[in-house]
Amino acid sequence: MPELPEVETVRRGLEVRLLGQRFRSVEARRPDLRWPLPPDFSARLRGRKVLALRRRGKYLLVDLGVTSADAVPRAGEGLVLLVHLGMSGRIVIGDGEDEMPQHEHVVFVLEDGTRIRFRDHRRFGAMDLFPPAAEAGHWLLAGLGPEPLEPGFTTAVLRSRLTGRRSSLKAVLLDQRVIAGLGNIYVSEALFRARLSPLRQAGSVGPVRAARLSHAIREVLEEAIAAGGSSLRDYVDASGELGYFQARFRVYDREGLPCPSCGSTIRRIVQSGRSTFHCPACQR
DNA sequence: GCTGTAACCTGTCGGC
DNA sequence: TGCCGACAGGTTACAG
Numbered sequence: 579m580p581e582l583p584e585v586e587t588v589r590r591g592l593e594v595r596l597l598g599q600r601f602r603s604v605e606a607r608r609p610d611l612r613w614p615l616p617p618d619f620s621a622r623l624r625g626r627k628v629l630a631l632r633r634r635g636k637y638l639l640v641d642l643g644v645t646s647a648d649a650v651p652r653a654g655e656g657l658v659l660l661v662h663l664g665m666s667g668r669i670v671i672g673d674g675e676d677e678m679p680q681h682e683h684v685v686f687v688l689e690d691g692t693r694i695r696f697r698d699h700r701r702f703g704a705m706d707l708f709p710p711a712a713e714a715g716h717w718l719l720a721g722l723g724p725e726p727l728e729p730g731f732t733t734a735v736l737r738s739r740l741t742g743r744r745s746s747l748k749a750v751l752l753d754q755r756v757i758a759g760l761g762n763i764y765v766s767e768a769l770f771r772a773r774l775s776p777l778r779q780a781g782s783v784g785p786v787r788a789a790r791l792s793h794a795i796r797e798v799l800e801e802a803i804a805a806g807g808s809s810l811r812d813y814v815d816a817s818g819e820l821g822y823f824q825a826r827f828r829v830y831d832r833e834g835l836p837c838p839s840c841g842s843t844i845r846r847i848v849q850s851g852r853s854t855f856h857c858p859a860c861q862r
Numbered sequence: 863g864c865t866g867t868a869a870c871c872t873g874t875c876g877g878c
Numbered sequence: 879t880g881c882c883g884a885c886a887g888g889t890t891a892c893a894g
Binding site: 849850 | 864865866867868870871872873
């Protein structure tokens with residue numbers, strides 16, 4: 579699925595088109611996404627103005643104002659729309675081609691007529707609505723770890739999150755409670771850049787290796803965002819454009835190919851049921 | 863409490 | 879060409 583760079587790319591694409599617009603209507607064609615849409619989903623969104631688009635980990639958060647012409651909501655009147663793209667979710671702006679209309683589950687129509695379409699053939703994606711005051715305690719957001727691109731994500735913070743963990747580095751870095759936003763692709767890529775084995779016990783990472791890892795995580799995410807994310811099978815950005823970071827993968831999906839660093843053969847292993855790609859010679 | 867695995871759902875791809 | 883199984887970027891529930 580869309581990991582942090584893909585969600586951030588979508589957020590930026592939507593921000594340009596949505597900010598300041600109101601929802602003229604919302605069509606909830608299929609309410610059973612990963613979880614059922616909240617009650618009165620469409621009615622609660624209709625007429626609301628988009629005040630801001632934010633991202634927390636892999637979650638997209640849309641701040642919405644009140645339904646009257648008053649742009650500034652009073653306490654308790656605002657609403658937050660949470661969107662998670664799951665493994666295969668896509669948000670497409672405009673009408674475009676409609677190759678699989680049965681997988682288009684929610685359509686937001688803006689006051690200028692623009693259609694924002696949420697497609698997700700696997701239906702692992704999700705949406706929720708809640709008042710701003712409930713955000714801090716929201717069950718999907720409350721336990722998330724630090725944002726890896728925020729200044730607060732330091733080597734010391736990363737190391738404190740790994741200390742005492744006996745699971746593999748790969749498994750721990752995929753845990754959204756440890757760091758918010760990393761997924762299968764960027765964990766493999768960050769571990770390669772940090773020259774750390776995905777099989778290494780997370781708690782064994784000392785300050786020097788933690789510094790390499792925190793730097794690698796930040797670097798790979800920033801490069802991926804600059805490239806517009808990675809386009810594998812399902813991902814395109816909000817305007818339908820392909821990301822091109824996959825062309826810069828150093829180990830992910832490169833089983834059997836030479837390591838770009840030492841020339842050894844890149845290996846694919848399975849950890850917790852997920853593919854991990856690594857160079858056994860470089861990564862220790 | 864921690865860890866690993868299965869399950870959710872559906873499209874795609876490779877092998878036979 | 880068609881069928882079948884494996885696999886896919888995420889997250890949760892549950893068993894050990």
